[in-house]
Amino acid sequence: MEQSHLSTMSQHDLSPNGHSDKEGASRLPSAKVNPIVSGLSKIRPPGSISRLPKLRLNSAVDSSLLQSPIHVGASKKNAVCKVENMHGAVSPNSDKVFTDEPVNSMKLSQRVKFSNLKRKSSGESPLSKKMKTEDSRVAAVKASISKKAARRSIHKALEITRKKAMKEAVGNPTAKKGISAVKQPPRALKNPALPMKKVVNKATNVKSQRTTVTATLRNKSANANSNLTTSSKTNASGKKTSSLQKKSSESSISGRGSGGEKKTLRKPWDLRGQVEDLKGELTKANEKGALIDDILTRINALETENKNIYVEKKALTTNVSKGQQELTDLRQLIDENEREFQGKLHRLNLENEDCKHQIQVLQRSRDDIDLECRKLRREKLDAGDHIADLNRTCKLKTDENFELSGELKNLKHKLQEVLANNQRLHQENREFEIDRRRLLNDVQELKGNIRVFCRVRPMLASEIQEQGNIDHIELTGKSINVINESNKTLKYSFDNVFNPEVSQEAVFEDIAQLVQSALDGYNVCIFAYGQTGAGKTYTMEGPDDNTGSEHEGIIPRAMRLIFEKGEEKRKFDWNYDLVVQHVEIYREILQDLLDPRGDLNKKLEIKTVTKSGKGQSVWVKNLSEHPVSQFRQVNK
Numbered sequence: 001m002e003q004s005h006l007s008t009m010s011q012h013d014l015s016p017n018g019h020s021d022k023e024g025a026s027r028l029p030s031a032k033v034n035p036i037v038s039g040l041s042k043i044r045p046p047g048s049i050s051r052l053p054k055l056r057l058n059s060a061v062d063s064s065l066l067q068s069p070i071h072v073g074a075s076k077k078n079a080v081c082k083v084e085n086m087h088g089a090v091s092p093n094s095d096k097v098f099t100d101e102p103v104n105s106m107k108l109s110q111r112v113k114f115s116n117l118k119r120k121s122s123g124e125s126p127l128s129k130k131m132k133t134e135d136s137r138v139a140a141v142k143a144s145i146s147k148k149a150a151r152r153s154i155h156k157a158l159e160i161t162r163k164k165a166m167k168e169a170v171g172n173p174t175a176k177k178g179i180s181a182v183k184q185p186p187r188a189l190k191n192p193a194l195p196m197k198k199v200v201n202k203a204t205n206v207k208s209q210r211t212t213v214t215a216t217l218r219n220k221s222a223n224a225n226s227n228l229t230t231s232s233k234t235n236a237s238g239k240k241t242s243s244l245q246k247k248s249s250e251s252s253i254s255g256r257g258s259g260g261e262k263k264t265l266r267k268p269w270d271l272r273g274q275v276e277d278l279k280g281e282l283t284k285a286n287e288k289g290a291l292i293d294d295i296l297t298r299i300n301a302l303e304t305e306n307k308n309i310y311v312e313k314k315a316l317t318t319n320v321s322k323g324q325q326e327l328t329d330l331r332q333l334i335d336e337n338e339r340e341f342q343g344k345l346h347r348l349n350l351e352n353e354d355c356k357h358q359i360q361v362l363q364r365s366r367d368d369i370d371l372e373c374r375k376l377r378r379e380k381l382d383a384g385d386h387i388a389d390l391n392r393t394c395k396l397k398t399d400e401n402f403e404l405s406g407e408l409k410n411l412k413h414k415l416q417e418v419l420a421n422n423q424r425l426h427q428e429n430r431e432f433e434i435d436r437r438r439l440l441n442d443v444q445e446l447k448g449n450i451r452v453f454c455r456v457r458p459m460l461a462s463e464i465q466e467q468g469n470i471d472h473i474e475l476t477g478k479s480i481n482v483i484n485e486s487n488k489t490l491k492y493s494f495d496n497v498f499n500p501e502v503s504q505e506a507v508f509e510d511i512a513q514l515v516q517s518a519l520d521g522y523n524v525c526i527f528a529y530g531q532t533g534a535g536k537t538y539t540m541e542g543p544d545d546n547t548g549s550e551h552e553g554i555i556p557r558a559m560r561l562i563f564e565k566g567e568e569k570r571k572f573d574w575n576y577d578l579v580v581q582h583v584e585i586y587r588e589i590l591q592d593l594l595d596p597r598g599d600l601n602k603k604l605e606i607k608t609v610t611k612s613g614k615g616q617s618v619w620v621k622n623l624s625e626h627p628v629s630q631f632r633q634v635n636k
């Protein structure tokens with residue numbers, strides 16, 4: 001039954017909020033296994049001994065003592081404490097010290113965090129080292145309160161207390177009052193939650209009561225009932241003391257001891273027996289007092305330890321807060337770094353894809369280049385063969401060139417001779433040209449500067465149909481014989497007479513010399529005269545319909561000859577600039593036929609300019625000029 005009570009109390013004490021919370025206990029399995037850690041983890045401020053938790057000891061306390069609600073005091077070092085069996089939830093097989101002090105939930109949660117941090121951390125952090133140190137200290141404290149050590153301390157204290165009590169009992173005559181005081185339980189001891197300072201005060205009262213009991217034993221003559229009555233007057237506990245005294249008396253009559261043992265009923269006159277009983281109780285009280293002294297000593301040690309742990313835990317808490325803040329900062333930094341890393345990773349993946357694509361393109365290009373290289377190597381081999389052939393050919397050509405160089409030298413020499421000869425011929429040609437011009441001009445002058453040709457056109461089909469053949473005109477060389485109506489022959493002589501069968505080319509042969517005279521720098525005028533339909537237009541220009549170059553008239557043929565003669569003269573360093581003017585005189589009115597504006601009202605005037613030594617030059621004022629360099633420009 002004691003053990004089951006212990007288990008229940010342990011679970012309740014370890015709840016995070018200090019109440020009977022099984023759920024809270026279940027969340028803290030480690031606290032269940034080692035409850036002293038939780039009790040010590042609740043750090044008290046230095047000097048607050050009144051709030052220290054009550055300690056529960058293990059089987060070092062006698063079972064009868066635990067069952068009996070006897071409160072005793074011990075005088076060792078004037079330290080007083082109490083032990084109650086009602087809270088002595090100590091396991092007989094356990095060396096652990098328990099406390100019913102509510103455990104601070106925050107501290108426990110912090111401890112759980114420490115454990116979590118310790119588990120999460122792969123290395124040995126300073127916090128985990130501190131926790132390990134704390135656990136080792138707790139283990140040391142538990143070991144110090146081992147069963148054997150407690151028994152030795154209790155026996156020693158009881159021995160000392162017994163001797164002191166016997167000495168005082170012999171010399172104290174007022175023992176009768178103390179008997180009732182011994183039986184009187186202090187009010188503070190009924191309340192397990194009383195502060196430790198009050199417990200100490202009550203224990204001081206118990207000490208004085210124990211001294212009184214010793215005095216009573218020394219007298220050996222006091223009446224138990226009367227003593228019990230008298231002690232109620234001197235006891236500071238008042239009414240409660242009287243009630244306890246009555247309980248003690250009844251207990252004595254009923255014959256059962258406080259430890260549940262069966263006691264022998266003492267007769268009222270059996271003072272010796274009663275003294276023996278009191279001695280036994282005194283012995284037990286002394287044992288309890290020694291035990292209390294030992295416990296107080298350990299309490300002081302634990303308080304000191306508690307203070308140190310408090311300071312350490314405060315420092316650890318500060319360090320943990322800093323560590324948590326650092327951990328939070330590190331996590332934020334890790335998150336930022338992770339986001340940045342993810343962004344960089346994404347960019348790198350994209351770049352990687354681009355690189356892969358570029359690599360594929362480059363690989364294809366490399367394959368193409370390899371193919372091209374193989375092709376070029378083959379071409380190189382072919383080119384090598386070709387170069388060899390070319391070298392051979394070049395060598396042959398070099399030899400040939402050497403031979404040709406000799407020939408070239410000879411040719412150059414000949415060329416020099418030809419050039420000299422050409423120069424000579426050129427000079428001769430110039431002289432010949434001058435002679436030719438002079439002779440041509442003489443011929444033209446001999447022929448006459450004004451020459452008249454007569455051209456008889458053939459009869460048209462319509463004329464033949466209307467008039468038939470004409471037989472009254474006879475052509476004889478350079479004259480025409482006309483038989484008039486009186487049958488008289490009239491002879492007309494000309495520089496030349498062209499019969500109807502003479503072609504345009506034949507007519508132009510005589511005209512061509514005049515063109516040469518014009519190119520030689522002489523003024524030439526060719527015009528046709530005759531009645532309507534005589535054939536002037538045909539002779540000068542050609543037929544209306546384009547029937548071919550053989551029917552071209554004098555003007556186109558003269559123009560072609562001018563350009564041809566000009567090109568020939570260029571070979572002999574002659575340069576000609578040709579301009580064209582085209583004017584029509586109709587009814588004494590001049591008309592510019594090449595006027596680009598087509599101004600028919602433009603007034604043209606024939607002017608004559610006298611040049612010194614060159615006679616007169618005729619020109620038409622306001623007549624447009626058109627430079628030409630090719631025949632097709634004028635044959636439109």
Ligand SMILES: Nc1ncnc2c1ncn2[C@@H]1O[C@H](COP(=O)(O)OP(=O)(O)OP(=O)(O)O)[C@@H](O)[C@H]1O
Nearest residue numbers: 456457458530531532533534535536537538539543
């Ligand atoms: N030598 C020729 N051979 C063949 N046909 C010719 C010859 N001369 C003129 N004719 C023809 O005679 C016709 C009249 O000729 P053309 O128009 O040249 O006369 P014209 O003197 O210019 O007349 P007009 O003064 O009225 O202009 C034309 O049909 C032309 O083809």
